[in-house]
Amino acid sequence: MRRVAVIGIGITKFGEHWEKGFRDLVIEAGKNALEDANVQGEEIDALFVGAMSPGLMVGQEHAAALVADYIGLNPIPATRVEGACASGGLAFRNAYMAVASGMHDIVVAGGAEKMTDLDTAQISTVLGGAGDEEWELFQGATFPAIYALMAKRHMHEYHTREEDMALVSVKNHKHASMNDYAQFQKEITVEEVLESKTVSSPLKLLDCSPITDGAAVVVLAELEKAKKYTDTLIEVIGSGQASGQIALHDRQSITQIDATRVAAEKALKQAKVTHKDIDLVEVHDCFTIAEILALEDLGFFKKGEAVKAIRENQTYYDGSLPVNTSGGLKGCGHPVGATGIKQIVEVAIQLRNQAGKRQVKNAEIGMTHNVGGSGATAVVHILKRIK
Amino acid sequence: MKKNLALVWRRIPQRYRLIGSLCESCNEKFFPKRHFCPKCRRKGKIKDFQFSGKGSVYSYTKVSVAPEGYESMAPYYLAIVKLDEGPLLLAQIVDCEDDEIHIGAKVRKAFRIMNKDGKEGVINYGFKFIIDN
Amino acid sequence: MAGICSYGAYVPKYRIKVDEIANVWGEEGERIKNGLGLIEKSVPGIDEDTATMSVESSRIALERYELAFNKSAIANAVFVGSESHPYAVKPTATIVQEALGFSPNVYSADLEFACKAGTTAMIIINSMVDSGKIDFGIAIGSDTSQGRPMDALEYSAGAGSASFLIGKENTIATIVDHYSFSTDTPDFWRRQHAEFPSHGGRFTGQPAYFRHVISATKKLLERTKTTVNDYDYFVFHQPNGKFPQLAAKQLGIPKEKIDLGLVTPYIGNTYSGASMVGLANVLDNCKGNERIFVCSFGSGAGSDAFIIEVNANIRKIRQTEKEYHRLEYYIKRKKYLSYGMYAKHRGKLKGLED
DSSP: OOOEEEEEEEEOOOOTTTTTOOHHHHHHHHHHHHHHOOGHHHHOEEEEEOOOOOHHSSSOOOOOHHHHHHHHHHHHHHEOBBBBBBBHHHHHEEEEEETTTTOEEEOOOOOOOTTSSOOOOHHHHHTTTTTTTTTGGGTTTOOOHHHHHHHHHHHHHHOOOHHHHHHHHHHHHHHHHHOTSSSOOOOOOHHHHHSEEEEEEEGGGGGOOOOOEEEEEEEEEEHHHHHOSSSSSSEEEEEEEEEESSSSSGSSOOSSSSSHHHHHHHHHHHHHHHHHHOOOOEEEOBHHHHHHHHHHHHTTTTTTTTHHHHHHHTSTTTTTSOOOOOHHHHHHOOOOOHHHHHHHHHHHHHTOOOGGGGGOOOOOOOEEEEEEETTTTTEEEEEEEOO | OOOHHHHTTTTTHHHOOEEEEETTTTTOOOSOOOBTTTTTTTTTOOOEEEEOOOEEEEEEEEEEOOTTOGGGGGGEEEEEEEEEEEEEEEEEEEEETTTTTTOOOEEEEEEEEEEEEESSSSSEEEEEEEOOO | EEEEEEEEEESSSSSEEHHHHHHHTTOEEEEHHHHHHHEEEEOTTOOOOOOHHHHHHHHHHHHHHHHHHHSOOOOSEEEEEOSOOOOSOOHHHHHHHHHHHHHTTTTEEEETBBBBBHHHHHHHHHHHTTTTTTTTEEEEEEEEEOOOOSSSSGGGOOOEEEEEEESTTSSSEEEEEEEEEEEEEOOOOTTTOOOEEEGGGGGGIIIIIHHHHHHHHHHHHHHHHOOOOSSSEEEOOOSSSHHHHHHHHHHOGGGGGGGOOOOOOHHOGGGGGGOOOOOOOOHOOOSSOOEEEEEEOTTTEEEEEEEEEETHHHHHHHHHHHGGGHHHHHHHHOOEEEEHHHHHHOOOOTOOOO
């Protein structure tokens, strides 16, 4: 396998973009990424686009061809990758594999979602499709409800408290307030989280990631070729992906996402690093409980012990394990298909030492963790700054 | 929420009567139905299995923000139910007061309306659970 | 000879008090309670209808049979009597038979004869068993009746269901004889596409309810050369708490013989279910060797009268039944609704999809 580096990153502001459609968002992020990489369109060999459901959200299938067309990359091969909320992470992994395999030298990976064209009940139904339509949705389940079931059981087994989950939200909003492209720019308090409207008990509105429009794009290149474009090489040193049961109730345990565990083990093994080597991690906190589960399942903490680190503020950008410096899905926003690529963008910004107020000191190795559905897909990447 | 008729119709026996599967090779029971045993794979012998509809609450949530077509039922309890025969499934717990539900609470099956396809479309029925005290 | 092999009755958990409804319309609750002889009525859950209640009462009947006689009954006929079938076209009975696991070898259909469709289902199934066409059949009377807002019926229109498993094997009670009396009397009706029923006010009394109930009862007593003294219990159709008491008075039946079968005062009028739910309550308290006289009434109008003889087999049901098989469990289990919640449960709010 060939070595691969990220040579360019681009992102739109995450939020409610009433004036911009799906294609407008992708063009903006794509243009930024290509300029950042300083590559010309004709140098690019292929494109992968992660999007969960443009068909249901804006009525547009065939999204990769549209993106290739509108960012001026015709006639290169363009492929849409779908893995629910992990679509972006999967697009990145496919782009990585395409370069690592020797098939292509320079590949673009993008992710985008335009969510605000639907009303809340409609978008909630579409997102529910990431679970089991026949045996979860039909029963009246929503995504918050599925994660609430995990949270309730986690509280039962490990004495996790609603306040602990609220701390995750408070921290991610704090990080978001220092990130210009984040949806939320305001800090919140534990009390505000606890007093926010219940969505699906014990999860409240401020435990849930918002509905967001946005796009993110990165450019990957074979390492030797990458040196032509940049001095700060961000190498992809580990990539792992795994699958689990589509329905929560089919799992051995509902307080653990096995796919996350397996994907992390694979990525760490390939990267030949251990948890101690990771300077920061972007995890999939679609709900506050999901960040707690992620930190345990990725192997940073034993089951039930992540909350201790959270209570001790160790997961802030200046703590011993900075988590979600972008603001995470909670604070930065969660335009579903874009999230996996945004995580790569944030880690690259940190490793390039460009994160400003939220900069993690001496960051050299970062991890991303992107989940589809309630854990039926998980994809983990490890990136390293090399001289 | 216009649904294709056949999409719902083909699950009627499972939804009305809790018909799942039994793998005769390993004695593992499944709900919903499986066409092959994930454990025994090709060596598995799958046949239909009728669940008794008794179980207990494994985890639960009170859904306040409901999806399309379920809004008028909100708030409602949704639970992972551990059936007495082993498997877990997801179902609403109905006719249930806040002080009646807890992890471990005994439940039994009920037959209820799941959703309606508007005012003129079909009515879909299926299983929910009630507290069995 | 065919007979009842098992039975079950079901009433939803929700109730609304007469006082609560009276308050909305500026009426005096006490006066209405005394006039109708009922204090509250049952209201279906937001996800309940005639089909779901029919399944619940039938499951109780089948479970009871299985526990008492150690074998399961497979019914080859399912008839659902109701005036609130969920569909105008498409049978309730097929939903019920599928949920009970009887498909596809089933004679099934929906019946409608206002409040007596369920007892008519009993006669049909009884005859089918007697003729040897089927081994078991289920007759169901079930309704989630609607009362027009502000109408007198709004105080009494309840929800409930009763199922009778009829066959030859392991009968707990025999249907010794039955007699039907019907005429074209337009006392109560609901036209196609109309949301609420209409009625003839006081015309529903003497020419309708009383004429048919009393005639059917007298004729069957005459035919069998029996008198009131030959029966332990009488169960009449019970649109409210008062009518059956007045009928009993006219027939010279002492109060204690009708009390057990009179449940409308607590759950309201369950329409097609009413006399059958009353019968279920009597059977719940039988030990064997009781004789029960039942007379239903359906507007439009007609009555089915039955003579039912309970035998010692009912003790097997008594010994093995569960608490939730008994009607008492459902009568006691209740949650009161405000008029607003009641309007939501019954789909009476304008602008909302049903």
